[in-house]
Amino acid sequence: MEVKNIVCGLTSFEVSIFSTIMMSSRSVAIPVGFFRWSTVLQHIQKNNLLIQISSQLTKFARKRKEPSYYFISNFFTKRFFSFESQLQSVTEKEIKGHDVILFTGEFTSKWLQEVINYSRQWHKPMLMRITGTIKQIPQPIIERLNSITTIIVHSQRNVVLLEQYGLSNIILIDQSTVEEKSLINLPVEVNSPLTYGYLGRLAMEKGIQEVIDAFKNKNRRLIIAGTGSYLKEVQKFTEANSCVQFLGELKAEELRYFFNKIDVLVIPSYEEAGPLVGVEAMAAGKIILSTRVGAMEDRLKNSKNQFWFDSRQPVSWETALKQIEALPPEKLISIGHENRTIYKDHYSLQVVSQLYSDAVQNALDFSKNNL
Numbered sequence: 001m002e003v004k005n006i007v008c009g010l011t012s013f014e015v016s017i018f019s020t021i022m023m024s025s026r027s028v029a030i031p032v033g034f035f036r037w038s039t040v041l042q043h044i045q046k047n048n049l050l051i052q053i054s055s056q057l058t059k060f061a062r063k064r065k066e067p068s069y070y071f072i073s074n075f076f077t078k079r080f081f082s083f084e085s086q087l088q089s090v091t092e093k094e095i096k097g098h099d100v101i102l103f104t105g106e107f108t109s110k111w112l113q114e115v116i117n118y119s120r121q122w123h124k125p126m127l128m129r130i131t132g133t134i135k136q137i138p139q140p141i142i143e144r145l146n147s148i149t150t151i152i153v154h155s156q157r158n159v160v161l162l163e164q165y166g167l168s169n170i171i172l173i174d175q176s177t178v179e180e181k182s183l184i185n186l187p188v189e190v191n192s193p194l195t196y197g198y199l200g201r202l203a204m205e206k207g208i209q210e211v212i213d214a215f216k217n218k219n220r221r222l223i224i225a226g227t228g229s230y231l232k233e234v235q236k237f238t239e240a241n242s243c244v245q246f247l248g249e250l251k252a253e254e255l256r257y258f259f260n261k262i263d264v265l266v267i268p269s270y271e272e273a274g275p276l277v278g279v280e281a282m283a284a285g286k287i288i289l290s291t292r293v294g295a296m297e298d299r300l301k302n303s304k305n306q307f308w309f310d311s312r313q314p315v316s317w318e319t320a321l322k323q324i325e326a327l328p329p330e331k332l333i334s335i336g337h338e339n340r341t342i343y344k345d346h347y348s349l350q351v352v353s354q355l356y357s358d359a360v361q362n363a364l365d366f367s368k369n370n371l
Contacts, residue, residue: 003104004030005276006129008178009353013360018094020087020111024067041069043090044083051077087111092118100364104129107137116144125149125367127359133271133294134158137165145169149363154274155295171359174295176352177280182256184344188285188336190263190329195221196289197262199250199277200269202228207268207291210311212237214268219243220321225250225258259284263332264324268311269293282343285336289320303342304335 007015017030017037030037045051051072058071073083091111095101095118103115103126112128119126127150134153137145145151145167153159154174162170177183196215202208208230215222220243224234227249238246250258259265265281265288272294281288282299289307290296300306309320324332345351 005176005178005352006102006104006356009176009349009356010360011353012357016094016098018091020091022066022070024070039069040087040090041072042067043093044086045069045072047086048081051081088114091115092121095119095124096122098124100124100360100367101126102129102360103127104131106130106132107134107141113140113144116141116147120147123367125363127152127363130154130158130273132273134161149366150359152359156298157294158273171355173352173355173359174299174347175274175276175279176347176349177276177283178349179252179255179280180283180349182253183259183280183283184285184340186256186260186284188333188340190332190336191221192329193221194263194325194332195223195261196264196266197223197225197258197286198266198268199225199255199258199280200275202226202230202234204230205270207270207311208234210268210317211266214314214317214321215244216241223247223258223261255280259286263287264289267291267293267296268309270311272296279343279347282339282347285340287324287332287335288339289324299342299347300339303338305339 003017007017015036019037019039021039022041023030023037023039045055045068052068054074054076055068055071058074059066059068062071064071077083091114095115101115101119101124103112105112107130116126126148128148129152142165145165146169148169151162151167151170152173153162153170154172156172159170159172198208198211200206206228208228211224212233216237222244224238224244225247234246238244247258259281263286265277265286267275267278267288267290269275269291270293274294278288278290278294278296278299287307288296288300288305289309291311292308307320307324310316
């Protein structure tokens, strides 16, 4: 999803998406109607007739619907082909054929070192957009950090962390949402009683178990949307609690429905880089109840939306919930409007798009001046 937001922001450039992992036309990373995308798997399949045949046969034998290039690694090809060298060759060719490289991923990403090396070899300015939480930076990458023209992060916390390495090539660009138009036109209002909402991956590090514990048998209305390893637990929780509704995994166009149903978005994560759902809630004019995670403190630091809790502390949960519920409806509505205004001023597609365009242009100019 983050890739889609970035691509939609670089409207003044001709952008191609190149993926080193499996990706199809249905991927959430690809904007609707966007045709300049490919994967390393497609290129490898296209360049070898035997791989084409074996991947087609494997797809047929497994009765799968995914594109045939998903199956290039099969019994036959593993015996006769070295994919590692082909992966490197295709990646190098893609980098060589473009003017500027924007890599999105983590410092531990498998292909980051090769992308840095090929960008240096062919004198291509390289920007890196950090995704996920920065936990560790492998030593080979630390030694190459100054080779990256620009490192883009979306929280002040990550800026401070990277500055420890003596870097001066860091800029902060936060997230926006491509669903902005539908969310920003939602009415700002509150229900009585309030309806809380969780939207995201159903996983332990996202705090979903703590959501279950906090809302179990509490007679508070809660809507959960998403999928993941905690799916069965969420389904059982929903069945046992009449105040809880589970929507399953939502498509992008269904975000409006979710945010129209809730008054307060709950972000219980232990670790996040953003999260994106935070700016989506701000665009929708919703109250946010959150852990002090990722960029959330930066986003809300100048607002009256100061509802923070510790996922691991039940007392902290209850205190924050009661803090919100003690406010009159007009006060909650005012905070919702303020959150939307902050989104428009700092995180709108127009603002974030301009920041990305400037970053790419500055990288190009810097490269030309230092050749």
